[in-house]
Amino acid sequence: MKPTIMVGVNPTSIDSVIIGKDQEVKLQPGQVLHMVNELYPYIVEFEEETKSPGLETHSKRKRSGDSDSTEMGVAQEAKPETGLEPASNSSQYSVPPKEGEGASPKKKSLGHWSQGLKVSMQDPKMQVYKDEQVVVIKDKYPKARHHWLVLPWTSISSLKAVTREHLELLQHMHTVGEKVIADFAGSSKLRFRLGYHAIPSMSHVHLHVISQDFDSPCLKNKKHWNSFNTEYFLESQAVIEMVKEAGKVTVQDGMPELLKLPLRCHECQQLLPSIPQLKEHLRKHWPK
Incomplete structure (x- = not known):
């Protein structure tokens, strides 16, 4: 069984997550995406809408790869945007606590289902x-x-x-x-x-x-x-x-x-x- 990838999503406008054939899930700002087991190839797309000075709307899309390394790729791409840092276990990622919270390592870890x-x-x-x-x-x-x-x-x-x-x-x-x-x-x-x-x-x-x-x-x-x-x-x-x-x-x-x-x-x-x-x-x- 492959490890669970937990990606923190914090979009500014719209994020579309496409998993498998004809399945599309749209996430709201601040939601977290959990992907468990690569049972079939999936695509993850991040779409951001921005407005130019002329009030025209532009869309930018980022897409993950479809290879076996997709899960790790998604986690690595999310790191600079979400602040995810690898935990001691390669299948876990922890979210740094907000300043002043002093969260313990147990509370920081999102952890694998196991x-x-x-x-x-x-x-x-x-x-x-x-x-x-x-x-x-x-x-x-x-x-x-x-x-x-x-x-x-x-x-x-x-x-x-x-x-x-x-x-x-x-x-x-x-x-x-x-x-x-x-x-x-x-x-x-x-x-x-x-x-x-x-x-x-x-x-x-x-x-x-x-x-x-x-x-x-x-x-x-x-x-x-x-x-x-x-x-x-x-x-x-x-x-x-x-x-x-x-x-x-x-x-x-x-x-x-x-x-x-x-x-x-x-x-x-x-x-x-x-x-x-x-x-x-x-x-x-x-x-x-």
Whole structure:
């Protein structure tokens, strides 16, 4: 997946952004354009109208290239006009704060969508529990009736960065996950699993605490299902034991291929041809 390009737009009159065939979006002064993934060639045009002393109107257009380097080109062209400066991560751009605001680096960074957890974990509306080591938030796109994420306040990018020094933290995350189940779903007959995705799409280590009904409109495709119901989902206790023994977490090769496996019920192992039929089948195991 290519990085998100975030371009600050501050036109004096009219800016037209043409993305793909026959799709044109006009932005108002001060709006920000987000382009995610180059799924097809796109054109970005900046049109500025100026009036000459004779009251004649002139238009000037600037157009980005159509090559694979278009995204970077747009960001570079925007830099002198918008004041965008590259952040430490090449996929991020930060907007300098206004004088006197003294904004922190966290607030300055526009960030890539994969950094979203770092924003959500600071949002009181998303939090269901927190202590000095971790915070628990509701998954923004839950894949079951109950789906929480346990995140450490300490910045750990992924399981690859976990060492034996994090063992106590991993154990605490597991304990907190079990506490949340008891506090918020203690009366439920649903079964739960706690674990990590082998190759997570979101940055910052997070432990999934998820009920096994998978009754959610956000569970939409084979990738969603297999990420929780194959070896792609690493059990929390197994990760803890791995760190105890080896001092690190080793992810086996071929994990992405697991996301392409056929849909199979995790309760009775029956194969189902589609997500709608799988969901209908699951109601037999986990009625509302």
